[in-house]
Every structure is written in structure tokens, then in C-alpha cells.
Amino acid sequence: MTEPRYTPLRARHEALGASFTDFGGWQMPVRYTSDLAEHHAVRQAAGVFDISHMAEFTVRGGAAAEYLDYALAGRLSAMSIGKAKYSLLLSEDGGIIDDVIVYRLQADDFLIISNAGNRDAVREALTARVGEVEGDVAVADVSDDYALIAVQGPKAAEIVASIEGIDDVSVPWDEQKYYAWASAVYRGKPLLLARTGYTGEDGFELLVDAADAADLWDAALAAGTEHGLVPAGLAARDTLRLEAGMPLYGNELSRETVPAQAGLGRVVVSDKERFVGKAALADGATGTGTQAGRTLIGLSAEGRRAGRAGYPVVLEDGTVVGEITSGALSPTLGHPIAMAYVNPSHAEEGADLFLDVRGTKIPATRTALPFYRRKK
């Protein structure tokens, strides 16, 4: 049993009355007041999230871009400086070790943000792959140096632009694009403003020196309160990301899942000369274990009873054809939604599928992901 870890914002969360939950070994705020109020605030105004538990790695050196083309599923060498890209870290057998966001900071300088629970696995895989490419590459785990604060919601840009103490922003606020970043300074130290997020809304993720995280959190709240910004916890983050159809490692993604099963085939650039996992995927790898030969779909149902992770997806006669990986009563849509792995023969539109909710069969309709799409 390892000691629970806390982010640099622990005292702030406690002062706000947060309930905590274990997440990947971290004690994280699950809610401050109400899951639903926090969820709706992000859809209608903005929420501020502590995501400092996530892990950060730098990849630097003359061969950094070529190295990432080999180590990850995407073609990161084709990314412009200033951009961000979603990618996958695969195992030799094509399974997903983690999903990550890669930022190209300079030609030979990249930042990778990975899931908290996979920090060790990502570090091990990235480090092991350094020796498999020629040229100069250095991978460093800088997770403990930084805190990450997300401001998400339709008012996020307005709020972040008005946070006191942020100076020297490298890109004018009205020119900052989604899945891109700008550099800035907060309290004299470098700040990365990444216009990315996990909620389906516009938003920013602010990477700041861990020592300044509490001040930046306070400044974000001070700037945002008049716009309706509230602190939001993991419960809201999970219902928001589910509505946005984003897969969660440990639910939709695992070492037993190959990208195409999770609807992430487009993330794999298979015409690269070589990358880890290529041979297995070329051989038509279908994953192993319970996910073998299954495909991820979205399901919607009527009423208010939600299917939960682990519940079976069944046919009318009770035949099990799949399993829910994430499910909730959608706060925004007002009806139950779920992501589930099902046998491909039952994945087509119009299939007669049911959620087995503790013995009760609830009719479900195949729904294209995402369930929720923000208005542009």
C-alpha cells in the first residue's frame, strides 16, 4: 500500500469543502458542492479543474521528432511548432499503453502529457525506446515540477485572458487555436497555455511551476467568478468527457485494446516505415481478453436508469453481446448514455440492443459519438 498523493492544491480543495477520491493513487477532489451544478457550469459558463495528477514528459534532441514517430502511433514529425496532437503509446502487440497529448514546443523539443495512473508505464516505454533510434534524444519525467490547471467552458477564453499575473503571451488571445499552445509568464516563470481539454468545451490547460499552482488557482477563480466559473471535480469531469465521447484509459482503453476497436484507427499512421506496434496491427491484431474482436459504440436509452461500467449489453433474448465501459444519466441531454464494446455483428445502426441494468433490460439505440457537441 503506497501513501496517497496530493497535488499542490490540496489546501485549496480542502478550504473549498471538496470530497476526495482515490484516482490512480492520487487523492483528488471528486466534487466541491454538486456534480450536476459543476457539470452544468462547464457547459454554460466555465469550470476550473485541478489536473496536476497527470504526468508530463519532455522529449528533446536532434532526433526527437523521428524518435516520436517510432515511439508513438502518430506522425509527430509532421506537426508544426505551436500545435498539440492526440496520440497513442502502443505496445509491440498493438495494445494501448496510454493515450497522450503531444505538444511541439520547438523543432527538437516536445512535451507529452499522459494519464496519472500510467506514469510509470509511459516513462518505462519512452525510455526503453530511446535506444532504438539513432541520434540525440533525451526523455525526462518532469511530472513533479509542474502543476496543471484546466479552465473549461464557453467562457474559458475570456476568463483565462483576464487572469491577473499572466504576461508575455506569445500568441494574441484572439488568434489562439484549438489544439495549439502559447507560451506566457506567470509570476516570472514560464507558463504553457494549451488550448486543449477533455470536456467537449473550449478551454485551456495551464502548465505552471508547481510552486505557483495555488496562486494561479486563486487568480483563475478571482478572474472567473463573475463569469460563472466554479471549481469542478472528477465526477463532473467524467460525465463531461463521456458526453463528449472521449475514451478514458482504464474504461475504454487498455493494453488489451487495439486502436481500431476503440474508434481510434485514425490516430495510427500505418504507412510510417516503422513504429512500435506496427507489425501486430498489420497482422490484424484484434486485442486480447474480453475486448478481443469487439468494437466501441455509443448507446442512448430512454428514462433515467443508467447502465454502468461492467454491465452487459444484451439482445432481447438475453444473449450477451457486449459490455458497457462507461455509462451515466447524461446531465446535459437528460437521458442515459453509455459507451460499450460489442461484437461487431451487433454494432450496426438499428441493432436491437438492451442494457442489462441489474436484471432489467432497457432498450438502447446505437448513437454516433460524441453524444454532445458544442455549438461553434
Added chain:
Amino acid sequence: MTDLNTLKYSEEHEWVALDGTTATIGITDFAADALGDIVFVELPEVGAEFRRGDVFGEAESTKSVSELYAPVTGTVVEINDAVVDDPALLNSSPFGDAWLIKVEVADGALDGLLDRDAYVAHTEA
């Protein structure tokens, strides 16, 4: 406001108020807080019979599902439709408007349940 000291409590976080032979049953604020925002409640039919410890319903929040355990043995004589229609009442008024069911019970039905101090000690354990 209900005087919480007049209620009895189960270790599974239900409360009971006894009036004659009619026991009103709800869930505690501790349970409601732990669940988060409650969005769905399933209650039994009037006439259903339960023994102490049986599952008599479910409360679902955005994040989780919790079974409701009967703290007493008896027969359901009334259910609270208001809380079925608006499960958020369980968060806002767990000891008041959000009672769940009324049960006809026999003598001694409350034996073995916790008083307020013991229940609070249980939740802090």
C-alpha cells in the same frame, strides 16, 4: 426541521422515525453526500413486505448506484412519490421532504438500531 436525536439509524445509513406502528424510512445526509447528486430512485410497491436487511430499492447518482436496505421488518403502506419525481430532494432534504417509504411494523422493530450518537460515531469510524 426533524430532531435528528429522535430518529434511529442503521449502519447502512437509513434512518427510521416511529409513530405508533408506522415507521417512516429515509437515507441519511451522510449517505446522500457520499452518493453525490442523486438522479434516480426506485422504491417498492405499497404492500411489499420486507425483512430487516432486505434490499427495498435503489438510489442512483451520476457516478454510482446504491442499494437501499430495509432497517426494519414490515409491510410498505406508503411511498413518497415526490422523491421519485425529484430525486434531488434526497440531497437537499434527506431528513425532511425526502423520506422514502412508510412501513407498518411490529413491536420491537427498532431493537438493535443505532441512536444518533452511535450513528455519528459509526460514520466517523
